[in-house]
Amino acid sequence: MTEDPKFAQLRARLAEVNDLTKAATLLFWDQRVMMPPGGSAARAEALATVSRLAQERFVADDIGKLLEDLRGLEESSDYDSFEASLIRVTRHDYEKATRVPPELVGEMRRASVYALSAWGPAKAESDFEQLRPHLEKNLELRHRYVECFDPAEETYDVLLDDYEPNMKTAEVREVFDELKEELLPLIKEIGDAGEIDDSFLTGEFDPAVQRGLGLEIVRHFGYTDEEWRLHETPHPFMSSPGVGDIRLTANFRPTDLHSLFASMHEFGHGVYEWGVEPSLARTPLGSGVSLGVHESQSRLWENLVGRSRSFWRFFYPRLQEAFPQQLGSVDEEAFFRAVNKVHPSLIRIDADEVTYNMHIILRFELEQELIENRLAVKDLPEAWNARMAEYLGVDVPDDARGVLQDMHWAAGNLGYFPTYSLGNVISVQIWERAKEDLGDLDERFERGEFGELREWLREHLYRMGRKFTPQETIERATGSRIDAKPYVRYLREKLAPQHAS
């Protein structure tokens, strides 16, 4: 069986684009992890050139021509086949990419660089006014971006599609409305039940010991020296500069144990990329399918595994052994309750499993109001503060701890935030499906066995890469479309006060 020559040509062209993209990935990883600061200016140039070439060579006319010529092969091939999937997904990417003039792409990139430069000082000085003109510029450019596409049901659909392809705003709203309805009373119940003591989670925790423990944990999950690396950076992230090459970073703060959960979180992102079918490498299919599904895996390993009672039954003795002074007199149950404490607070990235979603829903709503011109940028701080009071009962003392806390809007990423909560929702859908197949996971976790879960996830989810849309992927993995109910049920079972009705 010989490969269709046009298909072979398409693959070769896409492989080249992918190689450039992976080179850019490494340039970026190195900039954040290894590069001495003196290299910044040269790196910015190299990164811009390699990214631009990757883009130019992807939107080239010959790729469009090949995609047209391959309609026959696509139609005659099984929907699930490599051929049909590659042509279908590439066409979707190509049509999006060719809609946007390169000048606008360049303008958006430049504006976000300026806005990010302004964001740092604005946050440091808690001065929204410094960022305001940049956000207005970003918003104006997003309006021009939206106009490049056919009119959608809702304007926000176009933005969302960049992060969660083919997902509609209405679908997200339905999920989030259900979350809101269930979580607001749950937060109140938990608040009424009184404070949980988590004071022992703050103290002196030697970063080197934390690093060792973090590595130990992810090795139990599946990290190997053959294919993985772990480095330190101020902001943790995961990067994969190529198949069989998964890089995690963590931030080992000397004052708390946050890094353990952050390492599990980044492992979840990494293991998803690691598990993509290797034969999809060097094609647009060779990575995770969307930010939401990606986040489902970071959350699954961080929260469903890493904040479970059974995980800590296994690992808490090791943690006590490593920090006898700090945790010697804290029992497993007290520790478990502390790392699962629910408490409304100001900062999204420090939020617990329940209130986190309200931080997201707030941003999702404000983003829609902004892009639909129902809210002016200048009124954003006020709207933010009002909604924080309404959803979480929290008073925002200043914009640094309010509307300025995240860099996403400065970076121009409108439509990104909802994927975080979608990830939470999806994580439990997948989790329930895995338990149906595998039976009791807790028993395995208590023995330090995570391999069967990992392999189930690889087989039923990771392998697919980007062959299907996110919704198709979720359906294939779980048997149902995105659905908030399992997640809400999980939160209630795990976190509602025991004495609650």
Add this chain to the structure above:
Amino acid sequence: MTEDPKFAQLRARLAEVNDLTKAATLLFWDQRVMMPPGGSAARAEALATVSRLAQERFVADDIGKLLEDLRGLEESSDYDSFEASLIRVTRHDYEKATRVPPELVGEMRRASVYALSAWGPAKAESDFEQLRPHLEKNLELRHRYVECFDPAEETYDVLLDDYEPNMKTAEVREVFDELKEELLPLIKEIGDAGEIDDSFLTGEFDPAVQRGLGLEIVRHFGYTDEEWRLHETPHPFMSSPGVGDIRLTANFRPTDLHSLFASMHEFGHGVYEWGVEPSLARTPLGSGVSLGVHESQSRLWENLVGRSRSFWRFFYPRLQEAFPQQLGSVDEEAFFRAVNKVHPSLIRIDADEVTYNMHIILRFELEQELIENRLAVKDLPEAWNARMAEYLGVDVPDDARGVLQDMHWAAGNLGYFPTYSLGNVISVQIWERAKEDLGDLDERFERGEFGELREWLREHLYRMGRKFTPQETIERATGSRIDAKPYVRYLREKLAPQHAS
């Protein structure tokens, strides 16, 4: 004053090529320093693509056209000007690059990959026969490569030009003949004077302590956290993925102090790249001018600084303090003599300052005989062994420690070796010139002051980058063409037995 628009176009095109080259540099650095082994296959693809694109975009017709159109600007500009230099050097590179058909480039690259794969096992098993057919293939391809160019005075000129541009075989031969004539008797004199004790240089030397000392030394020389990095690899090398970003590696063996000298050596390569005029960045002018001049700087910092009495007057107390058990009872003079011991031996990379050159001259002579078909590959081991006996009085016990010891010929690098000894020769020419300007350097070194030397080198050598040919560069820095006399004089003064006439 506005820039000539064609010149601006040329710069933009060259900047893009340079960005791709720097991306390839990082891909290569990361592969050797950071990448988990699982990433090899994907990295090989990415590196091949980025290198190929850099090459393709350089040999493109529009660059040739721009170079033609810019002849006027070149002729009307001062020879030393940025404009004239950039056009002149780019034309030289372009004419070379476009002479060689891409198929031959590809064939040479593939053949060297296969030959390098064969070299490892052949060396491990000391079996020349395993490598022989690959060397024959490499040699055949080098013949085809030579045929791409106008006939030169000597065939070897074409090979040499890849590593030492514009240098002629006859010039190298003249230098090497003088070296040979002076060094053979010097080696004999030293041998007759009896053995120097260097047994204390072998023992237990904690690699972590060595790393600290190596860093301490290069910091005294000019390494800063702002622009430099030092990592560990089995084979030390220097790499610069961009302006203001200099990466050294070292190999900290637990059994000896070799790493200290290797770190100084790589610092020398690094500080040359570091000192190139930053405005030459993103052009073909923005790096060291040739392997020979590069090696002159690694040797200068390793040997002329790092094996000097005055350096150790400054640093030996620190070394003793770090290794009191091993060196507490060894005085400074004994240590100085040990690290400068001359002794004929089998392996080039372990050779001392004097005998090293005979290893190189042997290879230079054999390479010429091979490319001129005066020596068949199958007769190479015998010729090697005979010449080792003649030049160094050493019996080669097996090919692993003979003709198979280096990877250069397997990699297809014929014409590379002479640059090592040219570097030695040039290093002392530059050194003498620096001393003429700066006066006594020893006094400064004894106080740990190396900044004036570094800044002199930057001002008089490094700054030039590739604006001129290597010979022009040497002449501008030293006032004379390449000349073996200062080097021979230096070796004799430093290393000849004290009682010699």
